[in-house]
Amino acid sequence: xxxxxxxxxxxxxxxxxxxxxxxxxxxxxxxxxxxxxxxxxxxxxxxxxxxxxxxxxxxxxxxxxxxxxxxxxxxxxxxxxxxxxxxxxxxxxxxxxxxxxxxxxxxxxxxxxxxxxxxxxxxxxxxxxxxxxxxxxxxxxxxxxxxxxxxxxxxxxxxxxxxxxxxxxxxxxxxxxxxxxxxxxxxxxxxxxxxxxxxxxxxxxxxxxxxxxxxxxxxxxxxxxxxxxxxxxxxxxxxxxxxxxxxxxxxxxxxxxxxxxxxxxxxxxxxxxxxxxxxxxxxxxxxxxxxxxxxxxxxxxxxxxxxxxxxxxxxxxxxxxxxxxxxxxxxxxxxxxxxxxxxxxxxxxxxxxxxxxxxxxxxxxxxxxxxxxxxxxxxxxxxxxxxxxxxxxxxxxxxxxxxxxxxxxxxxxxxxxxxxxxxxxxxxxxxxxxxxxxxxxxxxxxxxxxxxxxxxxxxxxxxxxxxxxxxxxxxxxxxxxxxxxxxxxxxxxxxxxx
DNA sequence: CTAGGGTTAG
Numbered sequence: 001x002x003x004x005x006x007x008x009x010x011x012x013x014x015x016x017x018x019x020x021x022x023x024x025x026x027x028x029x030x031x032x033x034x035x036x037x038x039x040x041x042x043x044x045x046x047x048x049x050x051x052x053x054x055x056x057x058x059x060x061x062x063x064x065x066x067x068x069x070x071x072x073x074x075x076x077x078x079x080x081x082x083x084x085x086x087x088x089x090x091x092x093x094x095x096x097x098x099x100x101x102x103x104x105x106x107x108x109x110x111x112x113x114x115x116x117x118x119x120x121x122x123x124x125x126x127x128x129x130x131x132x133x134x135x136x137x138x139x140x141x142x143x144x145x146x147x148x149x150x151x152x153x154x155x156x157x158x159x160x161x162x163x164x165x166x167x168x169x170x171x172x173x174x175x176x177x178x179x180x181x182x183x184x185x186x187x188x189x190x191x192x193x194x195x196x197x198x199x200x201x202x203x204x205x206x207x208x209x210x211x212x213x214x215x216x217x218x219x220x221x222x223x224x225x226x227x228x229x230x231x232x233x234x235x236x237x238x239x240x241x242x243x244x245x246x247x248x249x250x251x252x253x254x255x256x257x258x259x260x261x262x263x264x265x266x267x268x269x270x271x272x273x274x275x276x277x278x279x280x281x282x283x284x285x286x287x288x289x290x291x292x293x294x295x296x297x298x299x300x301x302x303x304x305x306x307x308x309x310x311x312x313x314x315x316x317x318x319x320x321x322x323x324x325x326x327x328x329x330x331x332x333x334x335x336x337x338x339x340x341x342x343x344x345x346x347x348x349x350x351x352x353x354x355x356x357x358x359x360x361x362x363x364x365x366x367x368x369x370x371x372x373x374x375x376x377x378x379x380x381x382x383x384x385x386x387x388x389x390x391x392x393x394x395x396x397x398x399x400x401x402x403x404x405x406x407x408x409x410x411x412x413x414x415x416x417x418x419x420x421x422x423x424x425x426x427x428x429x430x431x432x433x434x435x436x437x438x439x440x441x442x443x444x445x446x447x448x449x450x451x452x453x454x455x456x457x458x459x460x461x462x463x464x465x466x467x468x469x470x471x472x473x474x475x476x477x478x479x480x481x482x483x484x485x486x487x488x489x490x491x492x493x494x495x496x497x498x
Numbered sequence: 499c500t501a502g503g504g505t506t507a508g
Binding site: 048052094095096098099101102128129130131132133134135136137163164165166167168169170171172200201202203204205207208230231232233234235236237238239265266267268269270271273274308309310311312313314315316317318343344345346348349351352355382383385386388389414415417418421 | 499500501502503504505506507508
């Protein structure tokens with residue numbers, strides 16, 4: 001800015017706006033503010049630039065404050081000018097509206113006011129492709145997938161053509177298996193429309209969508225048809241292969257990336273760590289492990305960020321799932337030495353390792369330490385489930401029951417079932433009965449609880465009770481209506497004509 | 499101005 005001023009250019013509203021816009025785009029909000037304070041002039045575009053900048057840096061509080069400032073300015077304007085024409089000028093200009101929709105969609109609001117961004121969208125006089133895309137992305141973010149599909153259809157009815165951003169956004173909403181048909185339709189749409197069709201982002205979104213459904217073969221053939229692939233493409237494929245248990249193939253991706261000079265980053269490494277550890281590929285695992293410890297680079301990895309929590313979690317999980325429980329715990333210690341901060345998942349994995357490795361007292365120590373000042377990781381219901389599983393496995397059933405009673409969450413069916421399972425293993429009748437009752441009262445409706453309880457009765461020599469329990473199971477678990485969601489799903493599908 | 503990838507337990 002000083003350069004412009006030195007040139008003798010007066011800081012009028014236009015210059016001011018473009019300066020603030022520039023600083024905002026560079027995420028230099030302090031400089032943007034300095035310019036703001038230079039003169040008292042203000043305008044909608046100026047404030048919008050500021051809001052956009054704050055949104056990008058995640059300072060939503062400031063963004064809202066500026067927005068409120070803008071609303072006040074608008075009201076003052078309304079009060080002083082009564083002309084209709086002037087009012088028209090003040091309805092949200094498209095780009096202001098878009099920024100606001102995006103702001104509200106990303107604002108981490110509590111339930112209830114979630115749909116504020118839809119209302120803002122509706123105030124935009126003539127929404128363009130960006131407005132629609134922002135709306136769809138917002139709906140997907142808040143898990144209103146059906147509404148997102150409806151919006152996707154509505155925009156076309158409205159004569160607005162989806163672009164590559166739109167397609168990526170809507171594909172993101174197809175994570176649930178019930179939307180397989182939607183992905184196929186979008187796939188066809190993309191092929192037919194040719195509109196930015198093989199834009200790498202759209203290709204990546206498709207690859208990811210198919211890979212999530214376990215249809216990695218299709219995902220791979222799509223990726224091959226794309227003119228080029230990047231780290232996103234390969235991360236999606238590696239994850240998909242991992243999910244199918246094809247860890248060897250997941251590791252083969254490293255070679256593909258190497259051949260195409262695609263740089264590996266932290267997201268990708270997390271997948272490879274998980275794969276190599278699951279395979280117990282000793283050399284590869286060690287290589288990756290030492291890489292993680294040293295934060296260094298292996299010859300085949302050109303540039304990698306510091307391994308982050310997720311990479312470490314991948315390593316720990318792989319070691320633990322291979323029975324290398326002590327290895328998992330020492331990886332946890334290495335992680336601390338490397339300065340990475342463990343998160344909730346890390347402790348879940350650590351507890352799991354202790355549980356399966358019979359290291360109960362150590363597990364209890366970790367459980368107690370996790371929420372202390374040292375780590376500051378809040379304990380979630382899942383951690384309690386792990387604790388109960390660990391104590392139960394070790395036969396410390398009373399302690400496990402005590403943990404359930406004193407935990408700061410409402411116990412659910414899962415945790416009761418966990419202890420019930422331990423009661424079965426340790427042939428503990430009375431506690432087992434209690435857990436089974438609780439589990440059923442908490443809404444468990446599958447056969448598992450009955451099977452376990454019947455087994456406990458059998459073990460205790462109460463064969464008649466076991467038989468009775470099995471009869472109850474047949475009566476109560478026979479009633480299922482699997483057709484419902486399919487019908488609903490097909491209704492939704494046929495109502496969309498894209 | 500709008501979009502895309504990672505770890506996970508009973």
